[in-house]
Amino acid sequence: MIYFIIMERRKMKKALLKKIPVVEAGIKDKQYMELCRQNYLMKVQKATVAHKRTLILNLYDAENIIKEQYQPFCRIFFSNRDFITYFIKENRWSIKTLDILEAEKGKFISQIAIRTYKEKRSIQQFFHCTDDAVDSIQLIQIEQQKRKAEKSLKRKKRSIKDIESLFRSVKPVTGRFEKWLEYEVLKESQYIFYQYSRRKMIDCTCSHCKSEYQLERSIPRHNKEYVCPICKRKSIFKAKGKSGYFSDYSEAVKIEKASDRIILRHFEVRKSYAAHGTGEYTLSYHEDYRAVFQEKFHFYYPVYSCLAHKNVWKEKYIDPYFHYRYHLNYTIKAYQTITQMPGMVYPYNLKNVFKGTPFEYCSLDYFVKNNRFVELPVVYYLKTYLKFPLLEQFVKQNMFYIALECLYQLPNEWEETKETNTRHFLGINSRYCSILSKYNMGIREWGVLQKMEKLKIHLSEQEIFAYCKIFESNRDFLELNQYASIRKIVNYLAKQIEKEEKGKAYKLSGDVSGISHAEMKCYQTYIRSWKDYIEWAEKLEYDLKSRYVLFPKNFKDVHDKTFREYQKQQDKMERKKTGKRKKNCEPTFEERYKTTGETNSESGLYLKSSWKLSGNPKRRTGVRTLCRKLYPSYCQSGM
Incomplete structure (x- = not known):
């Protein structure tokens, strides 16, 4: 805490800087600007602010000086370790360097003149520069960049210390966790290696139980599924001559508690099998990112720091539009992986990890206990629970599939509900609720049951399950x-x-x-x-x-x-x-004007009698007469 107080004292106090009197330009400055043809004039001023030496650089617009408007439009304040710029008319502050500073929007400050040698010397003395060949404006820009770099370095060091203190309670993984990764997270990574032979019995080796046994030649087939006769686990046959080097990949999540925060650690796990097909493998894993919840989720990823000379954790800003950027598969996968944090959840510490947090009753431990080998988007689960607390009841009543669907597509009307009873919320009777729970049905099946109750269709449990299976939970067929x-x-x-x-x-x-x-x-x-x-x-x-x-x-x-x-x-x-x-x-055009020989009083048209479209071209004057009456301007132009 003392560190932050010291840092606060080092900051430049804006209220005191505003009170420093402004130096106005004069007639000599006007004459000088008329001769030198520069865009801006800089005048130097010195002061002591809060017991600190302060250099003030007043900037004037050349056009205003020529018009005898001698007030500066901005002032740059320098202390030993900091600088800041104040625009007087706009009453705004800026920390931009002089080379990218804007006098107005889109108008950059350039071609600055310093009239007297004394002012140039004051700038060099303040920055302890003994080389007279260095341009004063260039020296100001160098010092600004130097101070910005120092502040950035301090900010990075402070950020590293804060994150290190945040993750100080995170412990290294244990042997129990490694065994869980090997035998449960990568449970599907089980193989039986065999060497093809023309003999009746073929030698086989199980990668899980390391047992060696013989099977009939007709049984092993490359990439065929089989149950190991020793450990009784589902495995895949791999021929030693065809397998080569290969590896299996999975994801895992470990949740830990740090004071008032929840830390979620995401691991990438890989099992790599040697090329010679002996069943030997190497297990490797690494922690690729973390999520910390305190009022909202913050994400961190490991990077190498040149300051600390080691890998440190850095906060990652999640852009909501990152998912759609360039529409590349890699960016979409990276966004989904970070924001969802998918993986199997480590189950052995979930009872106590949520105590005293907003997730105390989220029932994640019950979900993981009954779905040990399901890859779960953990961040989505916790976020959905905060928006939709009834998720806890779905999980406790074994409606796991509905709970999973809520994580990805939670209906808007469900977020606004205040109902605490699942049966009343779903709008179905207790029998249908028990069927949903027994067969672990989803939202589409719930819609089928809802319509069955509305149409008073009576089917047994087995028949309801069969209908949903055959017709993929289509509700429209129930109207039959x-x-x-x-x-x-x-x-x-x-x-x-x-x-x-x-x-x-x-x-x-x-x-x-x-x-x-x-x-x-x-x-x-x-x-x-x-x-x-x-x-x-x-x-x-x-x-x-x-x-x-x-x-x-x-x-x-x-x-x-x-x-x-x-x-x-x-x-x-x-x-x-x-x-x-x-x-x-109504009658057509030809029928309407075929036999009439009178003048239409409304339009003033003379309608020629016995006029037909087909026949002698000389007798088609009726069309021209009619068109001249209807469109006189068009006919005069060349018809």
């Missing part, structure tokens, strides 16, 4: 319940798909865990086609209460036939509309 139950519709479509597409029939009451993406798209195409068929049948006034109309035996043929009938009906209706339009429309 007015024609038949969703259960009947899906069962009917399953039979048609099995018959026409030779595919597997999936029912809502059956197991749909093995359904492929192509099969889901097939079901969605069929239900859209059935929806179109029902709409056409309704407009054609078919009996939609009939089971034979709703569920025809050959759906494809009936669908196409109904479409053709619907198209015919639409064409017929269009022809009727066209006929009515022709009857109701």
